[in-house]
Amino acid sequence: MFDRAIGFAPYGVYWRTLRRIAANHLFCPKQIKATESQRFEIADQMVAMFRGSTGDISVRNALKRASLNNMMCSVFGRKYGLGSTNPETEELRELVDEGYELLGTVNWSDHLPWLADFDPQKVRFRCSKLVPKVNRFVSRIIREHKEKPGQLNRDFVDVLLSLQGPDKLSDCDMIAVLWEMIFRGTDTVAVLIEWILARIVLHPDVQSSVHDELDKVVGQSRAVMETDITEMEYLPAVVKEVLRLHPPGPLLSWSRLAITNTTIDGHHVPMGTTAMVDMWAIMRDPEVWSDPLVFKPNRFVNTSDSDFSVFGSDLRLAPFGSGRRTCPGKTLGLTTVTFWVASILHEFELRSSDQSVVNLSEVLKLSCEMKNPLIVNVRPRRTLSLLSS
Ligand code: HEM
Numbered sequence: 001m002f003d004r005a006i007g008f009a010p011y012g013v014y015w016r017t018l019r020r021i022a023a024n025h026l027f028c029p030k031q032i033k034a035t036e037s038q039r040f041e042i043a044d045q046m047v048a049m050f051r052g053s054t055g056d057i058s059v060r061n062a063l064k065r066a067s068l069n070n071m072m073c074s075v076f077g078r079k080y081g082l083g084s085t086n087p088e089t090e091e092l093r094e095l096v097d098e099g100y101e102l103l104g105t106v107n108w109s110d111h112l113p114w115l116a117d118f119d120p121q122k123v124r125f126r127c128s129k130l131v132p133k134v135n136r137f138v139s140r141i142i143r144e145h146k147e148k149p150g151q152l153n154r155d156f157v158d159v160l161l162s163l164q165g166p167d168k169l170s171d172c173d174m175i176a177v178l179w180e181m182i183f184r185g186t187d188t189v190a191v192l193i194e195w196i197l198a199r200i201v202l203h204p205d206v207q208s209s210v211h212d213e214l215d216k217v218v219g220q221s222r223a224v225m226e227t228d229i230t231e232m233e234y235l236p237a238v239v240k241e242v243l244r245l246h247p248p249g250p251l252l253s254w255s256r257l258a259i260t261n262t263t264i265d266g267h268h269v270p271m272g273t274t275a276m277v278d279m280w281a282i283m284r285d286p287e288v289w290s291d292p293l294v295f296k297p298n299r300f301v302n303t304s305d306s307d308f309s310v311f312g313s314d315l316r317l318a319p320f321g322s323g324r325r326t327c328p329g330k331t332l333g334l335t336t337v338t339f340w341v342a343s344i345l346h347e348f349e350l351r352s353s354d355q356s357v358v359n360l361s362e363v364l365k366l367s368c369e370m371k372n373p374l375i376v377n378v379r380p381r382r383t384l385s386l387l388s389s
Contacts, residue, residue, distance in 0.1 A: 021160070043339065069081075191367045199241075252321045
């Protein structure tokens with residue numbers, strides 16, 4: 001089933017068709033603009049959630065839930081509040097977590113094929129349980145859309161159902177594509193925001209510069225809007241610097257294969273070998289970056305590197321990949337991340353918790369995430385009389 005999703009489909013007509021459909025209906029500027037109010041509403045709910053918490057807050061759960069709700073709305077047309085739980089979101093969260101866990105497991109059988117029959121880590125067994133659950137979940141949503149055409153907001157399921165002629169997808173292919181969007185779009189965004197907030201807590205000077213910029217561009221009398229971000233230079237520089245040091249996708253796609261037998265630096269690379277690009281290492285390479293391990297957002301402010309694109313045209317900093325397999329969700333992902341970080345920082349000053357210091361250790365699952373969830377204390381910045389705006 002998963003080989004019918006964009007990220008796993010081999011290069012060819014089917015993959016190109018999926019990229020075009022996704023680019024035209026989910027990731028184009030018009031569609032990103034159309035979902036602005038949805039991101040605003042979720043940011044507002046997240047802020048309310050943080051404001052209502054007393055003491056230490058583990059931001060990860062809130063971020064993952066916010067991100068899942070966002071994708072559920074865009075892809076399935078389902079709108080759920082952040083503060084309440086409901087069985088559908090809970091079920092989907094469990095499926096995403098299990099998929100994440102499985103994709104992040106180093107399967108010994110991949111390296112020692114003779115082990116495959118024994119499935120010692122139960123990876124194959126767990127996959128065989130997960131696939132029918134995903135099938136049932138997404139099939140139900142497709143069925144409901146078919147039964148009530150046009151009754152729901154036009155979401156990505158409606159788009160896929162409306163395709164005709166050579167673009168028309170089977171139900172099976174639709175399930176693969178819809179699941180992929182939920183799966184890919186959820187944790188990448190949450191993981192990146194957690195890294196950004198960790199750096200913000202660790203570097204009070206950086207936090208105060210972001211606050212200064214927010215006060216200058218937005219002021220204290222209203223909430224941040226997405227359009228405000230275009231006026232900012234420092235916050236986008238912070239996001240770039242975090243993408244450089246903590247890319248959620250440090251190893252670029254497994255879809256790159258050697259198409260002939262070849263030799264690189266004296267090493268024989270047989271045809272068909274999967275080539276993974278270590279973007280993490282490139283973005284910390286001392287031959288490319290000065291003080292590569294130092295967190296310095298200013299390297300992207302008022303310098304020749306100010307207009308450094310992170311979208312793949314410059315291979316020194318390509319956290320969304322590059323070339324034909326580049327991330328199709330990069331603009332949507334970056335827009336969401338930057339806006340939600342701006343919203344949180346506009347409302348709060350973040351400090352590390354007394355109980356748990358910020359620890360930048362990494363763990364590589366499907367994304368490279370913080371090994372120890374970030375725990376913070378928040379202090380409101382905008383006075384309560386101004387908060388209604
Ligand atoms: C901060 C957020 C994100 C980061 C850092 C990220 C990163 C990446 C990276 C590194 C790749 C591999 C690119 C390559 O090999 O050249 C990728 C591929 C992909 N991403 Fe993202 N991504 C993000 C958000 C999203 C979102 C929001 C979606 C969809 C809703 C998405 C969907 C995909 C898909 C479908 C692919 C596979 C593309 C293909 O193989 O043709 N990503 N992403």
